[in-house]
Amino acid sequence: MPTEYHFTDGGAAAADLATRIASLLSEAIAARGTASLALSGGRSPKPVLEALARTPLDWSKVVVTLVDERWVAPAAPDSNERLLRDTLLTGPAAAAQFVPMKNDAADAYAGQPAVEAAFAAIPWPLDIVLLGMGEDGHTASLFPAAAELADGLSSTARTIAVTPPAAPHQRLSLTASAILAARHIFLQISGDAKKAVYAQALEDGPVETLPIRLALLQAQTPVEVWISA
Numbered sequence: 417m418p419t420e421y422h423f424t425d426g427g428a429a430a431a432d433l434a435t436r437i438a439s440l441l442s443e444a445i446a447a448r449g450t451a452s453l454a455l456s457g458g459r460s461p462k463p464v465l466e467a468l469a470r471t472p473l474d475w476s477k478v479v480v481t482l483v484d485e486r487w488v489a490p491a492a493p494d495s496n497e498r499l500l501r502d503t504l505l506t507g508p509a510a511a512a513q514f515v516p517m518k519n520d521a522a523d524a525y526a527g528q529p530a531v532e533a534a535f536a537a538i539p540w541p542l543d544i545v546l547l548g549m550g551e552d553g554h555t556a557s558l559f560p561a562a563a564e565l566a567d568g569l570s571s572t573a574r575t576i577a578v579t580p581p582a583a584p585h586q587r588l589s590l591t592a593s594a595i596l597a598a599r600h601i602f603l604q605i606s607g608d609a610k611k612a613v614y615a616q617a618l619e620d621g622p623v624e625t626l627p628i629r630l631a632l633l634q635a636q637t638p639v640e641v642w643i644s645a
C-alpha cells in the first residue's frame with residue numbers, strides 16, 4: 417500500500433513534496449554521482465516545480481525528463497516541456513540536463529523511436545517519477561480504453577506513443593515498466609473528485625479500468641501519495 421501524506425493547504429503540500437524530492441535527488445547524487453527525475457505535466461505539479469526551481473542542489477548532476485508529453489510544439493501552451501521550461505528549468509535548476517519527449521517528427525508514432533533512443537542517456541532506473549492522475553484514472557498518458565493501453569502496460573520499452581480516446585493531442589508516455597522500475601514514485605492528488613477515484617483505485621480491480629492502479633496495487637516500488645484539499 418502507498419504511504420499517504422495529507423494536507424489541507426495545496427501550497428504547503430507542494431513545498432513539502434519539493435523538499436522530499438530534493439532530498440532524494442541529493443542522496444542519489446551522493447550515492448551515484450547523478451540523479452534522474454521524470455515529471456508530470458498538467459496543472460497539479462506547477463507549485464512543486466516552482467518550489468523545486470528555488471531549491472539549492474547540484475542541479476548540473478540532475479537529468480530531468482517528463483512522464484508524458486503532448487505532441488505539440490515545445491512553445492505551445494499545452495506543452496509539458498514548456499511548463500518545465502517556465503517553472504523548474506529557471507534559476508538554479510536551469511543547470512539540469514533536460515531530455516525532451518518531443519522531437520520534429522510529424523506525429524508521436526514517428527517520433528517515438530528517437531525519443532526511446534534519447535532515453536538511453538538518462539541515468540536508469542529513474543530515481544524519481546512524479547505522477548499525476550486524471551479523474552478517469554489515467555496516469556502518465558496511459559488512458560483507460562486507449563488502443564495502446566495494453567502495450568503501455570506490458571511493453572519493456574521505456575516510452576510509447578498514444579492517442580488518448582478523450583483528451584487532446586497524441587502523446588508520448590512512459591510505459592508501466594519504466595514507471596515501476598523507478599526507485600521512488602510520487603503521486604499528487606487534490607480535490608474531492610480525484611480523492612474518490614483514488615479511493616476506488618486502491619480497491620482490487622483491473623488496471624485497465626483505472627491505470628493508476630499500476631502504481632498503487634504493487635509492492636515492487638515505494639509509492640508516496642501527496643493528498644491535498
Ligand SMILES: O=C(O)C(O)[C@@H](O)[C@H](O)[C@H](O)COP(=O)(O)O
Binds near residue numbers: 459483484485496557
Ligand atoms: O500531460 C498530462 O496531461 C499528464 O502528465 C497527465 O497524466 C496528468 O498528470 C493528469 O492528466 C492530471 O492532470 P492535472 O494535474 O492537470 O489534473
